Each structure stands twice: as C-alpha cells, then as structure tokens.
Amino acid sequence: QLQLQESGPGLMKPSETLSLTCTVSGGSISSNYYYWAWIRQPPGKGLEWIGNIYYSGITYYNPSLKSRVTIFVDTSKNQFSLKLSSVTAADTAVYYCARYYTGNSRDDGFDIWGQGTMVTVSS
C-alpha cells in the first residue's frame, strides 16, 4: 500500500528557506497519471494548494506563492521536495504531501495523503 511521509525542520526563523521532502513508499513515484502535491493548512484555517509535480518534472504552482516556491522530484530516491523561500510567520502551517490522480474520467483528486508536518516560523 502506497504511503507518503513528510520530513523537514519543525522550527524556522523569518527570511529562511523552508525545505521539506516527501518520501513515497509502497509504489513508484514514476507512475503515469499521478502528480505529487504539496498542500498546507495554517493553524485553525483551511487548506491551501501549493503545487503539483509530475515525475517528468512538469510543475504547476499556486500563483500566490509562485515567486517563492520550487517543487522538484528525485525519481532515484522516490522522493519529491518543496522549497519555500523568505518565510514569514504567515507560512506557519501543517504541510501535507499528497498524491494527485489525473485521468480521463473527471475523477481527479488527492487520493493519498501524508500525515502532515507542522512548520513554525518564529524569531
């Protein structure tokens, strides 16, 4: 059964660059029809999509974060990663990685999620 696990620092200082990695186990990241995604959720608030990446490197980003975000994939390690530059307190959130299916039958969506990792930005 495919599983996702986020890893990265829990505490950061303003202006630093956040780096998170999602390790995919129980399946290959190089699968057709699946993108790999980052989603975040500030404490007590709703979900915000950050971006998707395909194993070939095709990416889609949220325009609100695009200037600060990079998502990349390492197929040899079955991992994908998020970098978010110049963080502020507003970037404090639980960060989830997820698998995003995109097919031909309008059945797209996030079907598998990691457990999430809390990132706090504080001086």
Next chain:
Amino acid sequence: DIQMTQSPSSLSASVGDRVTITCRASQGITIDLGWYQQKPGRAPKRLIYAAYTLQSGVPSRFSGSGSGTEFTLTISSLQPEDFATYYCLQYNSYPLTFGGGTKVEIK
C-alpha cells in the same frame, strides 16, 4: 483563479440528522469537484469525486450532487464519526482551489 465559496462555515447537528453543505464556484467547472473530510489532527480524506461519485469504502449515507457552479454534499443520517470539517476542491483548472470548509459539530 476559480473561487470556491462554501456554506455554511459551521453547523450544529444531532446524530441522525440530514446535513447539507453547499459549494459555489465563481465560474462553471462542469463536474470537476471533490469533497474531503478532515478530522482534528488528521489529513483530509476524499469522500466524493466528479461531483457525485463515491470514493470506494465511503458509506452510502454520503452523497454529492450538482454541476456547473452549484454543488452539494449531503449526509443522509449523521453518525458520530461524521463530526468533522468538510472541504470542496475544484480541479477544473489550475490553480486548484479549496472551499473554506464547513465544520460539523455536535448539537
């Protein structure tokens, strides 16, 4: 960007009640809409995709309807394990956007 407006933001209901949550898209998205359930401290779980198709393993008391700009999630008979926050997600076009969420609380 397509904005997703979800209502209500919260509701109180009793076990056995019928509950309806609405999501409105700022422009037509055909049926490219999913519903997700999130319990405290847990990752979201997909309930419905393509507006009305139930994810495998999801109880039949959950149902979805709608197309274009208006969508609803209905729980026909609320169970104790259904108290959670529900989100809609549009995937008609990038950027993918979630609704603001509906918290279903115990009355």
